[in-house]
Amino acid sequence: MTRPTRSGPGQPGFGQPKQPQPAPPRWVDLSRWLWITSALVGAARFLVELADRGRLIDELRRQQPGLGQDELDAAATGGVTFGVLLGVTMVLLYALLANRMAGGRNWARVVLTVLGGAGILFGVFRLIVVASGVGAMFGLVVSPVEVLFGIATMLLDAVALTLMYLPSVAGHFRARRSVSGPPPRVANGL
Template identity: 50%
Template sequence: MAGPVTPTPKLIDVARWLWIASACVGMLRFVVQLFDRETLVAEARRQNPAMNQDQIDAGVNGGVLFGLLIAVAVLLAYTRLANTMARGRNWARIVLTVLGGASVAFGLFRLGAWASGVAAELGVEMRAVDLAVTLVTTVLDATAIVLMYRVSAHFRKRVTVDSTFLRT
């Protein structure tokens, strides 16, 4: 018989949903970009001027399908990691910290490049919706990281329970 189930601390539950929300926002923006067929075809034509229209269409279709598969896999991975973290697994918290830290660093870099004008000088177009998504996901990820570490006892308790179980 299993021991009593301890409820997930509120901050951990909020962090879980922030991770999932961040992944959903990022995936939604990526999917919108995938369905901008005109831009994808124009870019394929620019990169491969010798290709005919059938080849370009096939390449774009394959790229969209592959992109959708990757987007779903990333969303599932983040959801699984967030749920595992909420159950008190410290390794999931560490993985999310590394992924989220990279996301926050990249987001701050992107926002800084836009704000300083460096992106424009390099010819990189940054649309308002891209900046908004970057800002939202950066804030969501940073907040989720902070919340996970505000309730470190949740993870220590889990380690103690696991090690006790292993000794029996």
């Protein structure tokens, strides 16, 4: 007895071009672009922070007072390089997740929900710390530009998150689930 395969001669759809995916609903598509924009704004915020080399070296000097100037410069350069790679990776990850979500993948919607929710909560916490003056007591210096970037990413994330869960788009994720269906069953031991 042969085991059933997903596609091959005699299977429906074999040899035929793959059916194009239907376009996502307007709100889901907008949510996708808001997630990607949020990631780009977050990366820009990160780059602005990394561009202040003097502040990076001062922070390194405060944390590692025994380092010489050459070591501080090398550590700052390494930190900036790592930061740029991390920023690019995050933008690519968000773009991948947002595109999968727009394609109807519920798991991507859940991952974006967790990431976006955590980002919003962290942003609100950071705003409270800065506004209350608690951050200044511990030497945390946050520039107004960083605050504006933080507010922008929180708003983008909140709107993108809301758009993914509008009742009018729920069918997009259910339809994708029913199209893929469960995997075929295979007889054991035969």
